[in-house]
Amino acid sequence: MNFNPRTDEAYQLLHDGILALSRMEQQGIRVDVDYIESKKAHLTRKIERLENQFKDSDFFKHWQKSVKGEINFYSNPQLSNYLYKIKKVKVFKETMSGQGSTDKETLTQLNIPELDDLLKIRNLKKLRDTYLESYLREQVNGYIHPFFNLHLVVTYRSSSSNPNLQNVPKRDEESMQICRGAIYPRPEHQLLEVDFKSIEVSINACYNKDSTLIKYVSNPKSDMHADMAKEIFALDEFQKDCHNVLRQAAKNGFVFPEFYGDYYGNCAENMACGWGKLPQSIWKKGEGVEIGSFIPLFLSDHLISKGITSFNKFTNHVKKIEQDFWENRFPEYAAWKERWWSLYKKYGYIDLLTGFRCQGVMSKNEVINTPAQGTAFHCLLWCIIEIDKIMLKERWDTKIISQVHDSVIFDVNPGELDHVVKVVRKICCEELRKAWKWIIVPLDVEMELSPVDKSWVEKEKINA
DNA sequence: GGAACTCGCCAC
DNA sequence: AAACGTGGCGAGTTCC
Numbered sequence: 001m002n003f004n005p006r007t008d009e010a011y012q013l014l015h016d017g018i019l020a021l022s023r024m025e026q027q028g029i030r031v032d033v034d035y036i037e038s039k040k041a042h043l044t045r046k047i048e049r050l051e052n053q054f055k056d057s058d059f060f061k062h063w064q065k066s067v068k069g070e071i072n073f074y075s076n077p078q079l080s081n082y083l084y085k086i087k088k089v090k091v092f093k094e095t096m097s098g099q100g101s102t103d104k105e106t107l108t109q110l111n112i113p114e115l116d117d118l119l120k121i122r123n124l125k126k127l128r129d130t131y132l133e134s135y136l137r138e139q140v141n142g143y144i145h146p147f148f149n150l151h152l153v154v155t156y157r158s159s160s161s162n163p164n165l166q167n168v169p170k171r172d173e174e175s176m177q178i179c180r181g182a183i184y185p186r187p188e189h190q191l192l193e194v195d196f197k198s199i200e201v202s203i204n205a206c207y208n209k210d211s212t213l214i215k216y217v218s219n220p221k222s223d224m225h226a227d228m229a230k231e232i233f234a235l236d237e238f239q240k241d242c243h244n245v246l247r248q249a250a251k252n253g254f255v256f257p258e259f260y261g262d263y264y265g266n267c268a269e270n271m272a273c274g275w276g277k278l279p280q281s282i283w284k285k286g287e288g289v290e291i292g293s294f295i296p297l298f299l300s301d302h303l304i305s306k307g308i309t310s311f312n313k314f315t316n317h318v319k320k321i322e323q324d325f326w327e328n329r330f331p332e333y334a335a336w337k338e339r340w341w342s343l344y345k346k347y348g349y350i351d352l353l354t355g356f357r358c359q360g361v362m363s364k365n366e367v368i369n370t371p372a373q374g375t376a377f378h379c380l381l382w383c384i385i386e387i388d389k390i391m392l393k394e395r396w397d398t399k400i401i402s403q404v405h406d407s408v409i410f411d412v413n414p415g416e417l418d419h420v421v422k423v424v425r426k427i428c429c430e431e432l433r434k435a436w437k438w439i440i441v442p443l444d445v446e447m448e449l450s451p452v453d454k455s456w457v458e459k460e461k462i463n464a
Numbered sequence: 465g466g467a468a469c470t471c472g473c474c475a476c
Numbered sequence: 477a478a479a480c481g482t483g484g485c486g487a488g489t490t491c492c
Contacts, residue, residue: 074488125486365481
């Protein structure tokens with residue numbers, strides 16, 4: 001696929017963007033080298049303990065006996081061979097090339113306790129070797145200088161490398177603590193993270209102009225994910241405090257996958273798997289009703305009482321919700337998808353609202369997803385450029401240090417915090433919309449701040 | 465002995 | 477009828 005700026009403005013965005021990002025790279029991000037070294041040693045001890053425990057197990061001994069030569073239990077091909085060829089375990093999921101999978105989901109499902117140890121070791125090695133080790137390797141005088149590229153991603157987003165600062169663990173609490181605990185502001189400074197609120201959905205609304213979607217992203221009191229959770233889990237009322245976990249399931253298991261082009265079958269399965277994590281207080285386990293042929297899941301009394309008594313029935317239920325989602329809730333969005341796809345098929349390219357043309361061979365999902373991804377990032381890039389200009393002109397001690405597609409991270413001088421927050425909010429929520437009139441919905445940002453001299457782990461939401 | 469591939473897994 | 481978008485990176489493995 002090839003991409004071209006079609007306007008001077010589009011060219012200028014990348015030109016200015018590269019300069020702003022390069023200043024950010026030069027600035028760098030402080031890491032605590034002593035912390036990383038001691039954490040690394042700690043992880044190594046933990047890994048060794050688990051390795052020894054694993055090597056002591058009957059599982060390992062049988063595996064070792066069944067093949068010639070030394071086995072490497074970190075090798076997925078070797079593990080796959082042992083599980084599926086020697087032990088004749090039924091294949092639950094295949095990889096892209098048709099081999100029996102050895103990913104986390106599959107190994108967990110096999111219910112072999114030793115494999116849980118192996119998964120734990122994998123997790124700890126990932127933290128040590130991918131994150132901590134790369135910070136140590138890349139740091140110079142306690143600062144890392146990740147690259148931020150504008151020329152590598154097909155959808156016109158950015159990428160980051162050496163080290164990649166766009167995939168630092170966040171969702172898993174323990175992994176988050178270990179990795180983000182290495183990242184600090186400069187002495188006597190604070191880390192400030194500014195996040196565009198659901199900007200991809202907002203930008204989608206600018207393309208498809210769906211009236212319901214516009215209402216959802218324009219009204220802070222409306223809540224699309226809660227509304228979908230009510231439908232999916234057959235709730236009459238949505239109680240924020242006790243149903244938040246269901247809102248997350250609806251958001252990550254249905255709404256986003258549907259927007260990305262997934263279908264009800266995968267969505268139903270996604271959400272069914274998420275149920276394992278639900279608190280008992282909300283979902284009492286049913287009478288051991290097994291859902292589907294291989295997922296050992298239990299339905300709650302609640303769903304059973306609503307007549308959803310099996311995985312198949314749940315899938316059917318989600319199928320109806322999907323139909324309603326596109327036919328009745330977001331019909332204009334659905335129509336836009338078809339129009340947009342037809343235009344691509346006719347001309348062989350798509351034009352983004354930011355003045356870029358994307359042409360080449362694309363699948364339907366790619367054609368439909370590219371505009372929101374690329375354009376949303378362009379919004380962030382425009383803001384970074386403007387903030388960078390003001391930062392230079394006003395000689396801020398505060399610096400921009402990182403960026404993750406829809407958020408930007410500052411290393412802030414506390415004396416400048418109030419001013420920085422005011423400027424950032426003005427650029428992101430007001431100036432951007434004045435510059436790009438095609439943004440027909442309000443944009444909002446959320447901010448998180450770490451205390452002075454504390455790591456990235458300590459950040460907390462602020463009302464600013 | 466290095467390039468290129470597969471697989472798994474972290475982020476948005 | 478078919479069915480999830482974009483990256484980077486480490487480890488193991490195979491190709492040349």
